[in-house]
Amino acid sequence: MAHRASSPIILAFLAAGPVFAAAAGSGTLTGRVTDDQGRPVPGATLSLSNPVSGYRQRVRSDAKGAFAFLNVPFNGYHLDAQAPGLLPGHLDVTVHSPLPQQITVPLKPEGATVVVEEDLRLVEDHPSTHLDIDKTTIERAPAPVQSRAMESILLATPGFIADENGRFHFRGSHGQMTYVVDGIPVSDQMHATFSNSLDPSQVESLEVITGGISAEYGGKPVVVVNLTTKSGLGTPDGFEGEVSLGASRSRTFEGGLNARGGTDTFGWFVSGAASESDRFLDPVNFENLHNHGKTGRVFSRFDWILGGQDTLRLSVSGGRTERDVANLASQEALGQDQRATTSDANLSLAWTHLFSDRQSLDASLFYRGSQARLKPTADLAEGFTGAGARDFPYWVKQDRSLDNLGVQVAFTQRWGKENLLKVGVQRIAFPIQEDFRFAITDDSLAAPGDRLYPYTPAGGGHIFRFDARIQPTLTSAYVQNDIHLGSFFMALGLRHDSYRVEDISDSLLQPRLGLSYHVQATGTVFRASYDRLMILREHENLALSLSQQAWDLGPYAGTPRQPLRPERQHSYTYGVEQQLGKAGRIMLEYWEKRSRNAGDNAQFLNTGVLFPVGADRGLFRGANLRLDLVPVKGWSAYLSLGRTRAIFQAPLVGGLQLEAPEAAPGERFLIDHDQKLSAQAGVVYEHEGFTAQVSGRYDSGLVAGDPASVAGNPDYDFGAQYVRRDSEGTWRIKPRTTWNLSLGQEWKLAGKRRLALGVDLLNATDEKGLYNFLSTFGGTHVIPPRTLAGRVKWKF
Numbered sequence: 001m002a003h004r005a006s007s008p009i010i011l012a013f014l015a016a017g018p019v020f021a022a023a024a025g026s027g028t029l030t031g032r033v034t035d036d037q038g039r040p041v042p043g044a045t046l047s048l049s050n051p052v053s054g055y056r057q058r059v060r061s062d063a064k065g066a067f068a069f070l071n072v073p074f075n076g077y078h079l080d081a082q083a084p085g086l087l088p089g090h091l092d093v094t095v096h097s098p099l100p101q102q103i104t105v106p107l108k109p110e111g112a113t114v115v116v117e118e119d120l121r122l123v124e125d126h127p128s129t130h131l132d133i134d135k136t137t138i139e140r141a142p143a144p145v146q147s148r149a150m151e152s153i154l155l156a157t158p159g160f161i162a163d164e165n166g167r168f169h170f171r172g173s174h175g176q177m178t179y180v181v182d183g184i185p186v187s188d189q190m191h192a193t194f195s196n197s198l199d200p201s202q203v204e205s206l207e208v209i210t211g212g213i214s215a216e217y218g219g220k221p222v223v224v225v226n227l228t229t230k231s232g233l234g235t236p237d238g239f240e241g242e243v244s245l246g247a248s249r250s251r252t253f254e255g256g257l258n259a260r261g262g263t264d265t266f267g268w269f270v271s272g273a274a275s276e277s278d279r280f281l282d283p284v285n286f287e288n289l290h291n292h293g294k295t296g297r298v299f300s301r302f303d304w305i306l307g308g309q310d311t312l313r314l315s316v317s318g319g320r321t322e323r324d325v326a327n328l329a330s331q332e333a334l335g336q337d338q339r340a341t342t343s344d345a346n347l348s349l350a351w352t353h354l355f356s357d358r359q360s361l362d363a364s365l366f367y368r369g370s371q372a373r374l375k376p377t378a379d380l381a382e383g384f385t386g387a388g389a390r391d392f393p394y395w396v397k398q399d400r401s402l403d404n405l406g407v408q409v410a411f412t413q414r415w416g417k418e419n420l421l422k423v424g425v426q427r428i429a430f431p432i433q434e435d436f437r438f439a440i441t442d443d444s445l446a447a448p449g450d451r452l453y454p455y456t457p458a459g460g461g462h463i464f465r466f467d468a469r470i471q472p473t474l475t476s477a478y479v480q481n482d483i484h485l486g487s488f489f490m491a492l493g494l495r496h497d498s499y500r501v502e503d504i505s506d507s508l509l510q511p512r513l514g515l516s517y518h519v520q521a522t523g524t525v526f527r528a529s530y531d532r533l534m535i536l537r538e539h540e541n542l543a544l545s546l547s548q549q550a551w552d553l554g555p556y557a558g559t560p561r562q563p564l565r566p567e568r569q570h571s572y573t574y575g576v577e578q579q580l581g582k583a584g585r586i587m588l589e590y591w592e593k594r595s596r597n598a599g600d601n602a603q604f605l606n607t608g609v610l611f612p613v614g615a616d617r618g619l620f621r622g623a624n625l626r627l628d629l630v631p632v633k634g635w636s637a638y639l640s641l642g643r644t645r646a647i648f649q650a651p652l653v654g655g656l657q658l659e660a661p662e663a664a665p666g667e668r669f670l671i672d673h674d675q676k677l678s679a680q681a682g683v684v685y686e687h688e689g690f691t692a693q694v695s696g697r698y699d700s701g702l703v704a705g706d707p708a709s710v711a712g713n714p715d716y717d718f719g720a721q722y723v724r725r726d727s728e729g730t731w732r733i734k735p736r737t738t739w740n741l742s743l744g745q746e747w748k749l750a751g752k753r754r755l756a757l758g759v760d761l762l763n764a765t766d767e768k769g770l771y772n773f774l775s776t777f778g779g780t781h782v783i784p785p786r787t788l789a790g791r792v793k794w795k796f
Contacts, residue, residue: 028070028072029072030068030069031102032061033081035086035108035109041065044081044082045058045060046058046060046061046079047080048077049077049078051631052132052584052630053075053132053133053205055132055136056134056136070231070234071204071230071233073205074097074207075094075205075207076121077095078091078093078120079091079092085109086109086110087107087110089106092121094124097360097412097422099414101357121579122580122585122628122630123518123525126212126482127491128211128529129211129527129529130207133153135204138203139201142762144252144279144762144789146246146254148166148192150166151168154168154225156638156640158625159210159622162697162771163778164781167191170210171591171620171622171644172622172646172671172673173222173620174600174673175538176222176567179227180225180226181227181229182229182315183362184348184366185217187539188368188370188540192321193281193340194540195342195344195372196295196342196343202269203228205227207225208226209223209225210223210573211573211589212531213531214491214493215494215512216478216493216495218476218534219428219535221535229301230269230301231269232260232301233266233305240259240260241260243256243793243794244793246792248760248787249785249787249788250278250279250787252275252276252279254274256274259271265305266303267303269301271299272296273297274296274297275295275296277293278292279784281326282771283782285718285782286718287329289331289332290326290331292324296320297318297319301314301315311351312351314348314350315350317346320344321343322341323340324337325339328715331391335390336377336391338376338391338396339374339375340372340374340375341375343371346368347366348366349365350362350363359413359414363408363409364407366404366405372402374397374399376395378390379397380395384457389441389457392441393440394438394442395440396604398434400432400433400434400436401432401433402431403429403432405430406428407427419484420482422479425478426476427474427475428473429473430471430473432543434468434543434544436466436541436544439464440455442456446459451552451554464553468547470502470546472501474499477495488515488518491513492514493511494509494511494512495510495512496508497534506566510532516528523585524577527574527589528572529572533568533569535599538599545612546561566597567596569593569594571593572591572592573590573591574589575589575590580629585628588624590623591621592621595620598615598618599614601777610777614652614653616650618647619647619649623642625641634687635683637684639681640680641679643676643678644674649668650668651663670703672704673703677698678698680696681696683695689746693742695739695742696738696739698735698736700732701733701734701735702772704733704775705723705776707774710774719773719780723773733772734770736769737765738764738765738783740762743758744758752795752796754795756793760788761788762788763783763784766786768783769783770782
């Protein structure tokens, strides 16, 4: 962050005594710099940093020695203070609530006999397992389109397994993730196939929480991504911004703009980005047929500091994507031209009031509206008249919407020196509307007597029509108490969720318990946590998945539809984290999860329409490792390793079961979230505006389908050479390793203007491979080829 002076009005609040509130999801650190006589030190330079995440913010003390760090993401930090004629001062501080923290930074005079030793703490004693990623890391992440790079950034987290189109699996689960954007929860699927991805340029810092989940998080909390967005409060000279342009292979172009500014009590931030590409998603073959797309996104945040004890924040954002649906070779030959459109609009209003520097009240209202349309080549009439018959082997049309309407209130109390109590309630409604139609244009797929036969040309050419409106609701209450007892840290949480949709009503009391022990002398932290989770189903296409009408298409026709209840999960994590002197830290953990109604997505007849399903039981276990080496003479590095075992137990429940089950009730089988090893590593060098980076990823291979089932089919048999049987007799994707090379240079121009150039060589060795093959849940998709991407940024 650019060097800046603290706001005079904000510092006046400090001098007068009251403290100002911070927005939910970030904190405020205030205080004074003094000499050994307790006198204020004006003009001192203070730097707040986290050497592991890369976060850094600088301020100066005013004439009374006061300073303020604003919009600080929750994390542990190292504070350095320097002033002429005085020895440097060093402190470790932790920010984990919107309650302001006030500290005094004492500086000794030069020549003092006191020896000042810098105590650089790189490990956190909190019981949760998490990874912190700062905007500096986000900005240099290699990607063909940086405004769509959020998912690839998250893949650096140990245990995340890459899948097609930005999807990923973590700890055996599929997409069961909640974004928390400045305290506002979003549990919708944010991948490009369902929605519009978040633009990383709006993010100040993010925290990926994977174990020891706080009781305040619900919805789909297997993974919680806690985002702090950028704010205009405290912007140097009242205004700054940047314009960016980028281009890469496959006629890929993007442009972006972000700016921020404001006054002493008001800040604003606005970002926007647009892109288009002929390789918009990961295609279903190496030919990359019919795969053009374009997308745009805007985000804005406005902050008001009201009277020193109240903060008001308004966020408005939205996005739109228009894309082709990728074709198989046979579909391309027929002229199939299916298209998909997704759009979303988001609005949130949050208020924080400080009763004192130890008590606060947060309240927020939020709305999210999203729409998705799947358009066939042309409309199809009964009897299969019309150009839509070119869609082969299925004709599909869909128009659906999914909204989120929510309110939440939380009270936070700091007690003792470092203990924190948070109590809150939440209420979210999810209005869903779905209009879905399909027909089978290939007579060979359904014989006379088959339930699907009427929807074939020979069976009369009828069109299946489904139209429904439902409104799931989630009502929650929680209490979270974080307690320090010497070297012990206890995170004690309890959450109650009540979920209702149609004839399904489910509720669960969920203890969330974490314990850590910090060995100060060796820099070692031992952790253990237990999370009881109620995990909601994917709401996209939920009405279709719940319907008796759709259930009667399958082998269980005439029987009552099986309920698709939320997943109930017992999650255990055990880990140890070790500081490696001043060089870095290493974390090792073992985890295990046991589920009822284990959740997943399945694809409807290879149409690209995915809907939620569940298995009777799920058993998941694995181990993760993370090594971070902090910058030394410009060099830094990281390594993430993960191993995942993912087992389902039949039968599958809910969803659309159109074929006879492959597994008998009670039978266990591996699912395509299972991978023996995923690894990601990176080495970065930075010096005077120059950046060089090498990063690589290895995946040993997800569970795949049997290539014999498509032998001789030119649409699929190309993939046979990219799968193999492992020692257990399971078909898997062959291991693949991809390497990315990045170079960047930033030049200082007149004033605060800067020019930055960057180039990425993605998949530098041009490795050919698959993400998945004949997956029941995902289909077949290929990885991107060697791609050269360049970008230019002008900062002003």
